[in-house]
Amino acid sequence: MLSDTPILSLDALSKTFTLRPVFGRATEVKALRNVSLDLMPGRALALVGESGSGKSTVGRTIVGHHTPTSGRILFEGRDIAELTARADQMRYRQAVQMVFQDPFSALNPAHTIRHHLLRALSLHQPEADPETALRMILEDVELDPVSTPSKFPHELSGGQRQRVNFARALAVKARLIVADEPTSMLDVSIRKSILGLMQRLKDDRGLSILYITHDIATAEYLAEDTAVMFRGQVVEKGPTAQVVGTPQHDYTKLLRAAVPDPTLRLTGSDAGFASLARRVREESAHPVRALREITPGHVIAEHAEAAHA
Amino acid sequence: MSDLLTVDGLRVDYLTAGEPFTAVRDISFEIRQNEILGLAGESGCGKSTVAYALMRLHKPPALVRKGHIRFEGRDVLSFTDTQLRAWRWSEVSMVFQSAMNSLSPVMTIFRQFYDMLRAHGPITKADAMDRTAEMLEMVGIPADRMHAHPHQLSGGMRQRVALALALTLQPKLIIMDEPTTALDVVVQREILQEVLRLKYKLGFSVLFITHDIALMAQISNRIGIMRAGEIVEIGTAAQIVTNPSHDYTRSLWDAMPLLAKRPEGVAHAV
Known part of the structure; x- marks a missing residue:
């Protein structure tokens, strides 16, 4: 690879949401607590966790939907909060693109695919011949370049629409794609093909991908590195082979054990699964006191005792 | 095991402005006493339509065109409203x-x-x-x-x-339509263990509908695979896992990224 500098680094990122209900006191929700992650260029980092673990908040903070409460986001070594010149901000927003979970609401139903992509092309690749560029991008995401441009979003399947969303990211020459559960609303039978598309974009075009998912099996399929989040904290991170293959943190082990395995029959006796799940959840919610390195690059969190929580 | 519910040549159409759309095409199957029958397939294959039709919860434009549904020998499609109200929840629930x-x-x-x-x-x-x-x-x-x-x-x-x-x-039968799809895997596992424990304790049958065939294989006795309104294959869970006979079942398995086999000697929770 070009360098050892991460394309994106999160440095002790925290985000607290304050909920102000119409009646009653405002409550604070600590969505992110000291999240530090590194995403290396040309690689995929999977961010795994249950709903409410804060993984989507990480993605939205990176693309600027939320401003962090504290901590820094470094893009190629530069703090994005210090990008004050408009040109620098534009450069960042162009380089980092998001693909959302819901392929049905991410496209404007009133416009054709050609409109969606040409707009992005004319803004970001004005020098290129638009029709040629359009064709190339559609070929890149394995859509038919002849029939697709004139179609409206409702004429495409969920998988095809998700491909259009990736095409749009390519049209603005994104270098980092934040993909927030891009396959979870798609049919099982086409999920793998979207994962395959991401893999190809990463391997052939050198795109970096932050892959946000609750599905540890797809993380193993796509990503070189994996980080596991629980209640706003990173509890384990490192090379996917180790994090998913030989998990060390209790929560990762629990997550790993709960993934449906067709060869393992469940019976009426749960062998203590529910009580284990309760204990692990409670322990893993405590603030992270320190990170312990298991093998080079493979890190797990050590939690403070209940008394300090 | 005797049959609790039998479905015979069921066809469900959705009336549209043009030709009616046949969502369920003349399917037949049975649910036995104390059995978990899984029904798997992609979105739009008709599996939820089957579930709704079994409880007669389908509403226009859905229409049961032909076929029979028998619950302990009684013809469900000819129940009066009063009979239906008494039957739902006390004998079959969802x-x-x-x-x-x-x-x-x-x-x-x-x-x-x-x-x-x-x-x-x-x-x-x-x-x-x-x-x-x-x-x-x-x-x-x-x-x-x-x-x-x-x-x-x-x-x-x-x-x-x-x-x-x-x-x-x-009830004697519980229809579960994607009961855990919106939940994360740990909670999903907890709830399914609960279902199995209660089934063991109380004794009931389950029609379990999901698109996750790996999950289905973990808890079902038999599995039916649906595509485009038809059951293309039905067999024991073991047979669907290890020896699927229909190409479509195989393609469903191939489409799912499964975790690599657990390395020997690695201690996992449970």
Whole structure:
């Protein structure tokens, strides 16, 4: 690879949401607590966790939907909060693109695919011949370049629409794609093909991908590195082979054990699964006191005792 | 095992402006006593339509065109409204995908139990409260939560409440339409273990509908694979896992990224 500098680094990122209900006191929700992650260029980092673990908040903070409460986001070594010149901000927003979970609401139903992509092309690749560029991008995401441009979003399947969303990211020459559960609303039978598309974009075009998912099996399929989040904290991170293959943190082990395995029959006796799940959840919610390195690059969190929580 | 429910040549059409769309094409299967039958397939294959038709919950433009549904020999399609109301929940009940949408947001949990209990026979409030407490404890929810509204419970707890509601009148068949799809894997596992434990204790049959065939293989006795309104293959769970005979079943398996086999000697939870 070009360098050892991460394309994106999160440095002790925290985000607290304050909920102000119409009646009653405002409550604070600590969505992110000291999240530090590194995403290396040309690689995929999977961010795994249950709903409410804060993984989507990480993605939205990176693309600027939320401003962090504290901590820094470094893009190629530069703090994005210090990008004050408009040109620098534009450069960042162009380089980092998001693909959302819901392929049905991410496209404007009133416009054709050609409109969606040409707009992005004319803004970001004005020098290129638009029709040629359009064709190339559609070929890149394995859509038919002849029939697709004139179609409206409702004429495409969920998988095809998700491909259009990736095409749009390519049209603005994104270098980092934040993909927030891009396959979870798609049919099982086409999920793998979207994962395959991401893999190809990463391997052939050198795109970096932050892959946000609750599905540890797809993380193993796509990503070189994996980080596991629980209640706003990173509890384990490192090379996917180790994090998913030989998990060390209790929560990762629990997550790993709960993934449906067709060869393992469940019976009426749960062998203590529910009580284990309760204990692990409670322990893993405590603030992270320190990170312990298991093998080079493979890190797990050590939690403070209940008394300090 | 004898058959609890038999479906014979069921066809369900959706009436559209043009030609009617046939969502379920002349399918036949049976659910045996004390059996978990899985029904798997992609979105749009008709699996939920089957579930709704079995409970006669389908609404226009859906129309049962032909076929028979027999529950312990009785013809479900010829039930009167009164018979239907008595039959639903006491003999067959349903757990829907989204517990938030199947529970009323403006009623407490107890109120929803009380409503259902009263609809199926005279019961005092005190008795209803005892029964509700018993059912909530059974699915692992503290009894005092019966006075909570659904939005005060987590998604997993709501799905447990829906399960408790479905079990209260001790039905012989529970239809579960993607009961855990909206939940994360750990909660999903907890709820399914609960279903299996209760099934062992109470003895009921389950029609389990999901698109996750790996999950289905873990808990079903038999599995039917649906595509475009037809059951393309039906067999024991072991046979569908190890030796699927239809190409479509194989393609479903191939399409799923499965975790690599666990390395030997690695200790996993459970």
